[in-house]
Amino acid sequence: MSVPGFHRPKSVEDAARLLAETDGARCLSGGATLVAMMNASLAEPKAIVSLAGIPELAGIAELANGGFRIGAMTRHAATAGDARLAGTLAVLRDAARQIANPVVRNMGTIGGSIGFADPAADYPPALVAANAEVEIANAAGRRRVAARDFFVDWYTTACGPGEFVTGVYLPPPRPGAGLYKKLARVSGDFAIASVALSAAKDANGVSIRIAVGGCGPRPIRADAADALLSAKFGDAAAAAAAGEALAAAADPVDDVRASAEYRRLVIPRLVAETVAHARAALEAR
Amino acid sequence: MSATAKAVGAALPRAEVREKVEGRAQYIADLYRPGMLHGAVLGSPHAHARIKRYDTSEALAVPGVHAVLTGDDFGDHRMGAFVKDEHAIAKGKVRYVGEPVAAVAAETEAAAKLAARLVSVEYEELPAILSPEAALAPDAAIIHEDVASYFKVFDTGSTANVCSRTSLTEGDAAAWDRCDVIVEGRFATQPQAHVSLEPCGALAEPDATGRVTLWSANQSVFRVQANVSESLGLPMAQLRCLTPRVGAGFGNKMEPHIQPIAVKLALATGRPVKLILTREEDFEIVRARHPFKLRVRTGALKDGTLVAREVEVLLDGGAYADDSPGVLGYSLFMSPGPYRFRYMKASGTLVYTNKLRFGAFRGFGNPQVSFAGEQQIDEIAARLGLDPLAVREKSMLRPGDKWFGGAEVGSNGLEECIARVKAASGWAKRAELEPSAPGRKRAMAAACTAHISGLLATGAIVRMLEDGSIVLNTGAVDIGQGSDTALTQICAEALKVPIERVRLASPDTDGSPYNWGTTASRVTYTTGRAVVAAALEVEKQIKQHASEMLECDAADLELRPGGRVGIVGVPDKAVSFFEVSARAHWARGGPIIGHNSLVFEKPSVDPKRAIAVGLPFPQIGAFAFGALVVDIEIDETTGKIEVKRAWSAADVGRAINPLAVEGQLEGAFVQGMGLALNEEMVWDGPRLANPTLMDYKVPTTLDSPHEIHSIIVEAPEPDGPFGAKGVGEIGINVVPAAIANAAAIALGKRFNALPLTPERVLRAMLGK
């Protein structure tokens, strides 16, 4: 393995310029995925642009509106350990906590995870359920894309050539619950299927966002499911119907983790269980 | 330990554990030699094809490349433990995807890998045979056209794609007529990968005379020597085989991997060559656990007494015979389990297919037959409304009973194994267990097993150095299980010296006595016997010297703790080993050396009791016994099984090192859990779909139960070293069966295929 060009820019603008100008360049964040792929000859970038030297990509900052910005270089362990991500935002912490194992959680970053966009990864459905936005930079500037639109296809995001993720914006946390339920073959594996749910509760009632991971090219969501659950959160039949709606929206494939058919079978069951746990969490508040 | 403490029975950490924990242990990939080149192989893209021609010119043009070898550079020499059907590298044909077809030695690993990819091979594709059923079809393509002419070590009955067949029958089939209940079923088990932490590799260094020193990841330096010699047509004496630390072997490193190719590259270049497989190559080209198809029928009386069993198996052996004929024979031999049957018949067929070799893997066919047999005992118990362990107790082999076929069973601690797991697990109250949370089902179930430890030849040399310290040399490779420590303990105990006074020489085919290998749960038992006998030789010589020094009869002498020899009943009349050894070295008799070698000689089968056809091992080993209870929970949402607790009892004869015994039982349990619950090598057409640790998953610490209770039972083996027999494999045998039995109790459904994935379990629960 040899890489002709290794760059360590100090600003987002420099990084964007390098990525745009350098043919075959890829950005490097935690390296948990990219370096493993290079070792296995699955990726042979002509140049590497390390994001490690850009101060503004590090850490989780509270915003004026009460929301948060998670810098692209924030490690999974830091996200999992940040108690400010409470209420509806707890879904993200719960997902981060279940990624891989401690080694990978200390190494991998949120920018690398969602930039790579493995559909079985844990952040994508959690960010959809948290109603997050993804900030993308290019040589011309920056833009924000809703998480539900950011994930486009298998390993494909809204980032175009020369673009990269600089951060994730979370809305202010609302009182309620956020849960992430992951089914994997063994501890530390990617999900066979997962369910991310945020439940906001106030005087007007309950508002639910739910998304399914590992069951298609991108996180699976359904307006009908959110609406059904928001309208009748206590209702088992509504939960079952929401589960069916999500299973119908899913587009799973057979892989070494499980068959597509099993995933269709298990989605409504995982949804029902996650909803039941969320209700219990709301009642316990 | 103090001079008086007993070495045997001491729970000592392994001698080399500190080196491993500190990261200083040297494995094959850590070794370097001056002027060393790096090797790489090119794997076949086809499962079955004729090789038409090679073009190596592009590969040879890569800067730094010293040699590019293909099948044309290798003579027509074949190796194989039972059937000599395998060249060192593909020659004439390729028989599975990934099979090495060309090999390169170059200055750097990168150049070697690049050049290997640039070797172009022209193939004529042949139909790929990807299942044993396809192999047996009347018009099937033939994988080994010359199978009839291959050299075989026993009567295999090879024909067309059948590699071998074996049957063993004892008793009168009329026993079926007496049965009140008969259960019958078909079962299937999956291929499992060994996943030793260390992938396979080798380093070969030639000297000016053409003699080669070969280090490699292996379970037997002597099998390495034999296989390289056979497959390259070299005299064994031209090879010296050594071993660095081995990062585990579960059968995968017993027979050859790429050692012959590394040697050939070294001879071709005249330079040391190191060839280390990537994880992916290790998955694709080494070997794996056999998938079994089984048809099993078991019959019993109303009171639960077992009466008759018939077992028929079909084994996929992959592209080369390797250890498969042994696995077939052994699985049939073990298929009754540790029970008395009036009639028992076991027969099976092993076929070639276009997959990688299936071969030795901890349990050696026993987990597969146990998965079927031990479930049928539970089925019988359920039909009759009896306690499944009571059914087992009623028909279990008792001390003095012979094994299926008539082999002598020296010691038998099965009854105690069952009693201990029952007591420890709270078996009597198993119906009262509550699930840990709503939405979960919980059940406890059991299974029993036996296993051999033994087989073939072994030796030991015990040398006393000038200062009275001891060097033990056995040629047995410690693959991480702790045999170096156990053999040291045995030697120290036999000579009554502190364990620090005994050191173990590293295996070396030049200097060590022959040892067939670290396999078949055999090292502690067989090599331990040789160590005890060799130490006895040393004791005799010590006493001879001492009798002359103390002017007494040798018969009046005793060894005393701490390395002394003295007159019985006269405490102050003694000399030290130092004094004895100094005398031997400088004055009288010459250095003290004791040695012993033996081969396991007791017959597997008594021809007066049983009819055997094609049995691959006429003499097999001593019998160990075991019982297992598991407590599992099933998540009703997903179908995922979690093992909450396990109690694994094994009759090991004598625990030379209880800590190491527990390590083996725990490790075997977790590896068995992988087999039971999720591990499976999956093929996408002819190509392995999951040859990486991302896609192939073994259970982690977090998937293992917090409670794995290892229960040591000691029924001393009459000829074992201090009564010991083996424990390396027995703990894995019935893990899948016990978990399947528990799942059947929890769900009211039987599982006849492995692994019990969430998918398989949920579908069974929902009837889908």
Ligand SMILES: Cc1cc2nc3c(=O)[nH]c(=O)nc-3n(C[C@H](O)[C@H](O)[C@H](O)COP(=O)(O)OP(=O)(O)OC[C@H]3O[C@@H](n4cnc5c(N)ncnc54)[C@H](O)[C@@H]3O)c2cc1C
């Ligand atoms: C053993 C193992 C187990 C794992 N298990 C899980 C799991 O259970 N769940 C889970 O969700 N993930 C899992 N992962 C993935 C892990 O979370 C990775 O850390 C993550 O996918 C990549 O993050 P990284 O920072 O290491 O990215 P890198 O390896 O540095 O980069 C990965 C890819 O993303 C690109 N990239 C990097 N940064 C950006 C950016 N800012 N914008 C756009 N593209 C970018 C790179 O060019 C590269 O193509 C696992 C990884 C490993 C090695």
